[in-house]
Amino acid sequence: MKSITMTMVGREDEQAELVAFVKSATGQALVLRGEAGVGKSSLLSSAAALAEQEGHVVLRAAGVEAESALPYAGLHQLVHPLLADIARLDDGTRAVFDAVFGGVQGDPPSVMTLGIAVLGLLALSAEQRSLLLVLDDGQWLDDSSADVCGFVGRRLAGGPVKLLVAVRTDITSRFDTAALPELPIAALADEDATRLLDHRYPDLGRQVRRLVLEQARGNPLALLELPAHVAGPSSDLPAEDLIGQHGVPLPRRLQRLFGARIAALDERVRAELLMAALDGAGSPSGADAVPGTRYGMRDADSAVAAGLLDVESATGAFVFRHPLVRSAVVQTATPNQRRTAHLTLAQVHRENLERRATHLAAATVDPDEDVADILEAAAASATRRGGALAAVTWLTRAAELSENHTDRSRRLADAAFVAAHAARLGQAHRLLRAGLAPGSTESPASVLAAAYQALYQDGDVRSTHRQVSAAIEKLRDGGSAEPKEVLTRLVILLLAISQYSGDRAVWESTHELLASLGSLVTERSRLFSRTWSDVTRHGADLAGLVLQAAANLPDLEPWEVTRFGTAAYHLDVLSHYRPHLQRVVDRELETGAVATGMVMLHQIMLDQMAVGEWAEAEDTGRRGLDLATEHGHQLFAAQSRAYLAQLAALRGQVGRARDLQAEVDAWARPRGLGFLTQVADSAGATAALSSGDYEAAYLYAIGITQPGTFRPYAYQASRTLLDLVEAAQHTGRVEQARAHALAARDAGLPLVSPRLELITYGALAMTAENEQEAAEMFARAESHPDAARFPFELARIRLAHGVRVRHVQGREPARQYLVPAAEAFERLGAAGWTERARAELRATGTPPRASALNLASLTWQERRIADLAAGGLTNKEIGERMHLSPRTVSSHLYRVFPKLGITARAALRDALSRAEEVSRV
Structure with a gap:
């Protein structure tokens, strides 16, 4: 058998750059980009050989078109040789790999979480010897793996790991936007092309030589293959007929040349090549080293002799000489041959659900319920792992293989439902039109998709409520054969429409309709109808159920997670959901349910605002706004602006708050x-x-x-309790303030959520008619076990109580409440409230200082950024110096300003000087 040999002609500049890359003392990444056959693989092999000589451990992998829809397939083959080291990692990192590669059930990680885990694994494995990761055909890598490789590649600086990737210029890939350094691989110069051709074919005739050079255009693979084809079985034809083919792209011509050689092989050998090609095996890069995951070719020496395969010297395994050979093998096979190969491969991978499903989908022609069921199961698995786009493909194919129209419509409806949550509303409509029975004009599922589009793109709550209600009534009254899941989805959407309407009549109509459905409404739907509508009247004692659901979030589809998350927000227990939301949101935004990911961003932002992480909330809100605008979800865009307006108001950015408020209100x-x-x-x-x-x-x-009442189905009515009470008190409406505080108590708000309990006690303390009641209610608020989770509300209550104590008991007793209130406002960055608290402190005789905090409250990074900003550097300049993004610098400054008691950048220098003087006293 022939082993892989390689002769490099030309490429001196490229090789020199790769030598410098390999010998560099620091970790880095590099992407080789060029057309098919231009020599990228040869350059990768040259770099790998040099790295091995330098003592590096070389790990090789290759993207394969047949695996491009399998989440994390590429990452698995790349890091598989290192998986033994996972046992040395901490429990959390091991759990990340288990969740991705199927070891145990767990939360599917985001790209960042998985990328950090991969970086940790690489660092651990490279403790003794440096690593070089070599990835060929990166354009075929599955999206999830490509995103992780991009994340890792951008963070290798300073370590002992390097990443080298090759991609084709004619095929788009995730590496196009990975922001990694690139080395373009162009065609050979005329002189080098001539030298390569003369070296390999010194006796080539003048006419053929001229034609080969003309047609190859410096492509090394073409220079090596075209003359061999001319000298082959068809050499009696004119050379122009053999290799001219003007207008046909060069890669396709090369595939045709390989096809002629494939056709001359024995049928058994062709079958071996076909199964390897369809299974993604036989990459000339050592990528088939993952045991039991790829088909291994046997007895294919004749394909080696024909120049189609090589033998991997390290393993002795057959490998395709070039990806174009793999493509030619698939294209020259008949449909029946491909189906037979896929069927065999499905049996080979019977223990791997998603691989088995991929091959069965391609092998099956006639309707087959067993195969359709397997595809449905694979889709469910992909959805839970953040592969909503792959799930749509599998569900669509399952529908095509359904044995009756009912199952076909159901599966298309499922595909459309997932597509809608993946922000593919147009695709959802097309799927549902394909599922209509002959003569049908509309189905419940098509109403669902149309309502999604009208609601999320246009904010239409009026007509969508009528349409969805009518579809539910039709299912209720007509004894429809539609699956119960369709009714449940319509009910959930009706609840969402009603929530966005915030209208009493709409909600009452919804509740009346749900009551008429009886047992057709699931317990979850009833829970959502109570928590999303009016927690003042329906939310008491529901927090326990919502918290109980938080323990099982990894087992839920992403959209079900956000439904519970919405309930958790209304009940002020969203912090229990946030760890899971933060783990999975990036994954959903990249390859999963994009629209659901946007909802997750809203929920993360709301919890960040509640717990006082306002700089982080700003970043989350802006990210959500950008995504909603990009995908045309105008409702989500307006919602992001509304939350950003609330945040700006909290921070005292009054002008920005009012601008955003006006924009939201007008829409x-x-x-x-x-x-x-x-x-x-x-x-x-x-x-x-x-x-x-x-x-x-x-x-x-x-x-x-209105004061003294909580308008039904106005969910902000209870949340603005303190706002109304304080505004009423400061404008002399003392009776209205007291009536509203008592109404909160009588409505049972303390039984609904910890935040409402806290602010109800605060409102009662603010409006108390005697000092004993004020002290008692304040003590209840301050000692509340969840008070620290709501720092802004607690600071407001302390400030109001401190003002009251100063007027009644004097200045000294008031300080114990005013000082922590001022410090909390400063930490949060609530500029207006900070000034008010300082004014009250001054009224107690507390000497003025730069801040109620001191420089010790600044982190090292915050102090460094403050010093640089005080020196006149811009955010961009500071970021370049500290290796941070300008947005991150801005976020740090937002936290620094209130700690130093300032609201503008120009005051930084003086504030730092004053704070240093205070800290020395």
Whole structure:
């Protein structure tokens, strides 16, 4: 058998750069980019050989088109030789790999989480010898693996690991936007092309030589293969007929040349080549080293002799000489031959659900319920692992293989449902049209898809509520054969529409319809109908059920996670969901349910705002806004702006808050989106309170609900309790303030959520008619076990109580409440509230200082950024110096300003000087 040999002609510049790359003392990544056959694989092999001589451990892998839809298939083959080292990693990192590669059930990680785990594994494995990761045909790598490789490649600097990737220029891939350094591999110069041809074919005739050079255009593979074809069985034909083929791309011509050689092989050998090609085996890079995952070719020496295969010297395994050979093997096979090969491979991979499903989908022609069931199971597995796009493909194929129209429609409806959550609303509509029975005009599933589009793209709650309600009534009254899942999806969507409407009549219509369905409504749907509608009236004692669900989030589809997350937000227990949301959100935004990922960003932002991580909330909100705008989800874009308006109001950025509030209101109010107009009014009230405009704050607050009542189905009514009470007190409406606090108590708000319990006690303390009640209610608020989870509300309650104590008991007792309130406002970055708290402190005789905190409260990074900013550097310049993004620098400065008691960059230098003086006292 012939082993792989290689002769490099030309490429001096490219080889020199690769030598420098391999011998560099620091880790780095490099992408080789060029057309098929230009010599990328040869350059990779040359670099790998040099690395081995230098004492590196070389790990090789290759992307394969047949595996491009299998999540993490490429990553698995790349790191498989290192998996034995996983046992040396910590439990959390091991769990990440287990979740990805199927060891145990666990949360599917985000690209960042998995990338960090891979970096840890590589660092551990490279403790003794440096590593070189070599990835050929990166354009065929599955998206999940490519994203992780890009993440890792951008973070190798300074370590003992290098990554070398080759991709084709004519095929788009995730590496196109991976932001990794690139080395273009162009065709050989004329002189080098001539030298290569003369070296390999010194006796070539002048005419053929001229034609080969003309047609090859410097492509090394063409220079080596075209003359051999001319000298082959068809050499009696004119050379122009053999290799001219003007207008046909060179890679396709080469595939045709390989096809002629394949056709001359024995049928058994062709079958071996075909199974290897369809299974992604036989890569000329050592990529088949993962035991039991690829088909191994046997007895294929004749293919080696024909120049189609080589023998891997390290393993003795047959490998395709070039990816174009693999493509030619598949293209020259008949449909029946391909199906037979796929069927055999499905048996080979019977223990691997997703690989088995891939091959069965290609092997099956006639309807087959068993195969369709397997594809459905594979789709469910992919969805839980963040592969919603792959799930749509498998469900669509399962529908095609269904034995009856009912199952076909159901599976197409499932595919459309997943596509809609993956922000592919157009694809969802096409799938549902394909599932309509002859003569049908509309199905419940098509109503579902149309309503999704109308709601999320256009914010239409009026007509969508009518359409979805009518579809539910039709299923209820007509004894439809539609699966129960379709009804459940329609019910959930109706609840979402009702929530966005924020309208009492709409909600009452929804509850009436759900009551008529009886046992057809699931327990989960009933839980959502209570928590999403009006927690003041329906939310008591539901937090336990929502917290119980948080323990099983990895077992739920991503959209089901966000449904519980919405319930958790209304009940103020969202912090229990956030760890899971943060683990999976990036995964969903990249290859999974994109629309669901946007909802996850909203929920993460809301929890960040609640717990006082306001700089992080700003980043999350901007990211959500960018994604919603990019995907045309105008409702989500408006929702992001509404939350950003609330955040700006909290931080005292009054102008920005009002601009965003006006933008949201102008879009949402004409559409009847009460959910968003209430958020806008809430932002208006908070901004007015922050700037001391209490009359405006009161008007905004009573626009949400009147004093002494909590307007039904106005979910901001309970959340703005303190806003209305404070605004009423500061404008002399003491009776209204007291009535509202008592109404909160009488409505049972303390039984609904920990936050509502906290602010109810705070409101009662603020409006108490005697000092004993004020002290008792304040003590209940401050000692609440969850008070620290809501630092802004707690600081407001402390500030109000400190003001009351100063007027009644004197300055000294008030300080114990005012100092922690001022410090909390400063930490949060609530500029307006900070100034008010300082003014109250000054009234107690506390000497002025740069901040109630001192420089010790700044982290090292915050202090360094503050010093650089005080020296006049821009955020971009600071970022370049500290290896941070300008946005990260801005976020740090947002945290620094309130700690130093300033609101502008120009005040940094003086504030730092004053704070240093105070810290020395």
